[in-house]
Amino acid sequence: MSLSQRLTELGIELPAVAAPVAAYVPAVVHDGLVYTSGQLPFTAGELPATGKVGAEVSAEDANRYARTCALNALAAAADAVGGVDRIGGVLRVGGFVASTPHFTGQPGVINGASLVLGEIFGDAGRHARAAVGVPVLPLDSPVEVEVTFILA
Secondary structure (H helix, E strand, C coil): CCHHHHHHHHCCCCCCCCCCCCCCCCEEEECCEEEECCECCCECCECCCCCCECCCECHHHHHHHHHHHHHHHHHHHHHHHCCHHHEEEEEEEEEEEEECCCCCCHHHHHHHHHHHHHHHHHHHHCCEEEEEEECCCHHHCCEEEEEEEEEC
16 A cells, blocks of 8 residues: 555645755755754644643643644655655654753653654654653644654
8 A cells, every 4th residue: 555545544745844944955855865954733723722732732732732843844755855655664753842941741642743744654653753742842742753764
């Protein structure tokens, strides 16, 4: 089954590639890999929420935003390589959670990204990962995710 067929089976429609908010490109292809820039949880060009996880944003909502970030990353990678069916798997996920000093659930938040990539890619979606708490992210986003994909 192709990746595009798998997305259809899961009822997932990839979003349009989010426009960069500074001087960078959404994804770069090098040596059989696709590196995405950090993706915010943009939906229809807007952030669904701003603020810190553990204060203005719940961990459950942030988990959903991490999922959106991963789908935005997949869209950026697919655009860079000429289609989603050229993506073969996931090598690494880097997740950043803007959180209060006492919030320690960053791994659970970034699971939103990891789990959707696992649903989409199956075993090829198993990846190395970092889930890091930070004081602030661009545009006061609660979550940012970068993904390194493997070409098919």
